[in-house]
Amino acid sequence: MTATDTEPPAGAAPTPGAARRPVLAAYAVLTTIGALFFLGSFAYPWTNPEDGTVGAAALPRVAGLLLLLVGLGLIRQEFRSGSILEGDGHVTEEAEHTPEETRAIRRTLVLVIAVMVLTALLIPILGMLPALALMTLYVTAFVEKLRWPVALATSAGVLVVSYLLFTVVLRVPLPLGLFDPAVWSTL
Template identity: 65%
Template sequence: MTAPVTTTETGRRPVLLAYGVLTALGALFFAGSFAYPWTSPEDGTVGAGALPRTAGLLLAVLGALLIRQELRTGSVLEGDGHVEEAAEVTADEAHRMRTKLIVVVVTMVVTALLVPFLGLLPALTLMTLFLTAVVERQPLTRSVLVAVLVMALSYLLFIVVLRIPLPFGLFDPAVWSQL
């Protein structure tokens, strides 16, 4: 992890905007989670509202703390997009970074569109495989291993431990029982 490098420039508008979006997104998830129960009424286990409420609250608090940090110290981490000198990044490197960002955003949108068809875990597994193999250019065996581990850990955490109902898409037994 890179150590923070302090700068005299505080309150950079793009950074504050990004942190504000994180804070607002967290607040929206937190507020929206109250439409779901904290615990399951049938057996008292963790309900559908627990994850978005907890994650939303944590994201909102983290975003607010980052805004405070940016306003107070204006710290900059290496590689956070703050360019000290224009000569440090060549035009080719800047183009590669923009292309990579666009590919990641498009991949996330495609993944969200695949969730109703494939289910959440297979869609996220494919996204992880694509991002590690294609975007990050990791060896295929490592990429497959990371994707399988992400799927296994997600399954264990969300389905086995937390018992959160996830969309299964075509892998839903109810879909196959109708055929």
């Protein structure tokens, strides 16, 4: 099967009902992430042995299973009927974008992916919440180009809401990195 069998030429309208490879790839990535979270959750207890409350495995197991099932459903839908709908995010080469604009869009996409990978690498060092707050600050200030007060407020809001949700309400043990008291007690 060639690329022209499943994808329309640049600028042409997509064929309704045809599965598109980029969409399938995106759904496959979502499905894989869901499967990895689901399988990785088995390294943690479902309940806390001390008091029987919900353990660290609950959130990644449930969220991973849901993401896995949704991803599989989306893949099935794409194979059966495609998803060519008005506003479904189908990207084609448009005359409205100059080659320079297209390169800038692709550069931004690569940059955001790199920032996400860097954030994942910083989690063991800084901890989950500070790394997430820094990523939010970078994306809002430099990618979305929001004013600094708005970007700082958004980053602080993400930090506070994440702390309240995961640490206070759900009591999920998050990686603390250098902020872990155990690290400082050994010094």
